[in-house]
Amino acid sequence: MKRLALSLALALGALPALAAPAPVYPPHVVPRTQLRVLPPTPEGRHYQLHVHLPASFAREPQRRYPVLYVTDGYWDFTTFINAYNSKVADRVVPEFIIVGLGYAGDNPDYDMLRRWDLPPMKLPQPGDTGHADKFLATLEHEIIPLVERDYRADPAHRVLAGSSLGGLFTLYAMYTKPALFQGYIAASPAVNVADDWIIRQARAYAATGKPIPARLYVTGAELEWPAYLAGIQRYMALLPELNHPGLVFESRIIDGERHSGTKPESYARGMKFVFAPLAPETGPQKD
Numbered sequence: 001m002k003r004l005a006l007s008l009a010l011a012l013g014a015l016p017a018l019a020a021p022a023p024v025y026p027p028h029v030v031p032r033t034q035l036r037v038l039p040p041t042p043e044g045r046h047y048q049l050h051v052h053l054p055a056s057f058a059r060e061p062q063r064r065y066p067v068l069y070v071t072d073g074y075w076d077f078t079t080f081i082n083a084y085n086s087k088v089a090d091r092v093v094p095e096f097i098i099v100g101l102g103y104a105g106d107n108p109d110y111d112m113l114r115r116w117d118l119p120p121m122k123l124p125q126p127g128d129t130g131h132a133d134k135f136l137a138t139l140e141h142e143i144i145p146l147v148e149r150d151y152r153a154d155p156a157h158r159v160l161a162g163s164s165l166g167g168l169f170t171l172y173a174m175y176t177k178p179a180l181f182q183g184y185i186a187a188s189p190a191v192n193v194a195d196d197w198i199i200r201q202a203r204a205y206a207a208t209g210k211p212i213p214a215r216l217y218v219t220g221a222e223l224e225w226p227a228y229l230a231g232i233q234r235y236m237a238l239l240p241e242l243n244h245p246g247l248v249f250e251s252r253i254i255d256g257e258r259h260s261g262t263k264p265e266s267y268a269r270g271m272k273f274v275f276a277p278l279a280p281e282t283g284p285q286k287d
Contacts, residue, residue: 030081032057036146037104041138043131045117046108049143050077050100051151052084057097066096066157066278067147068183068271069139071118071166073100074110076263080161083268091281092272096159097151101143118165120172121194132172139173140180159183159274163263165190167218171198171235175205178212183274186218187266188259192231199235202242211246215277217270218251224259 036049050073054065070076077100087093103113112127120132147153158181162170167189174184175198191198205212218239220232236251250273254262272279 030078033081038142038146041134041142043134045134045138046104047138047143048102048104049073049147050098050102051147052077052081052098052100053151054088054095054097056095057151061152064152064154066094066159066275067099067151067153068096068159068161069099069101069143069181070160070267071101071162071169072110072114073102074108076100076161076163076166076267077102079263080267080271083264083271087268087272090285092279093275094278094280096157096275097147097153099143099147101139114165118162118169119190119193120169120176121197123193132169133176135169136173136176140177144180157182157278159185159271161185161187161267161270162189163187163266164259168193168198172201174212174214174216175201178205178210178214182214184214184216185267185270185274186216187270188219188221188224188228188262189232189235190228191235192228196231196234199231199238202235202238206242206244209245212244213246214248215274216247216249217266217273218249219262219266219270220251220253221257221259221262222253222255223257224262228259229253 032053034051036051038047038049040046056063068080070080077098080098084098088095115123115125115127115129116131117135118132119130122130148155160170160173160181167186170184170186171189173180218236220229239249239251252269254265
């Protein structure tokens with residue numbers, strides 16, 4: 001009787017059916033990418049590199065490539081790859097290597113870690129901040145040599161990019177080590193922190209008359225915080241007056257976007273601008 005009652009209950013849907021196990025799908029992996037975990041620095045920093053290689057990298061073993069280094073690689077690495085693929089397909093940039101700068105370890109606190117590395121001055125925020133000099137030294141003496149040794153990177157064509165504090169770090173690097181990179185992309189840089197600290201550095205550097213042999217692309221967002229945008233606009237307006245010898249620059253306010261929304265357009269247009277001298281083609285597309 002019990003067996004008959006159970007059969008009737010199942011037939012009438014009175015008991016829940018046993019759930020089928022959820023299917024397991026493979027993760028999506030971005031082609032031609034690698035992760036490189038670096039040894040700890042003397043300060044105990046644990047960095048990780050996100051590396052994207054050009055399509056021709058394996059089949060052209062003698063070729064050397066430009067490199068674009070981007071801060072906040074855990075956020076912006078794939079944003080750059082998407083823009084890169086489109087620009088390479090259109091032949092308006094050369095093939096180059098993308099290196100995202102990030103942090104190793106389980107569940108790293110990106111906000112706290114980046115505030116240690118990226119600003120060149122102390123911030124009025126919790127935590128230890130203002131160590132851009134140490135991060136730039138690690139980039140110069142550890143990360144760049146590794147990339148140029150292991151990935152056939154061309155030391156004559158290095159680009160640095162970043163957004164927000166990363167954009168501030170990009171400008172800091174340009175004024176601190178002007179020969180280290182040949183291109184800079186500063187998306188919505190945090191110009192207004194510490195009473196326009198970076199503008200004072202820019203004026204001091206301009207007073208020396210020393211050149212900056214590079215290309216610089218700077219953006220701001222139309223709808224980001226008014227005081228923040230005003231700092232970027234002050235820097236943009238000052239660039240022609242500074243007249244840094246050798247520096248070729250372009251600036252743009254991206255309409256309709258807030259702070260983080262500048263990244264896709266800033267990076268896409270910025271890479272085209274900084275790599276313009278190496279572009280396979282220019283002007284309208286050819287048949």
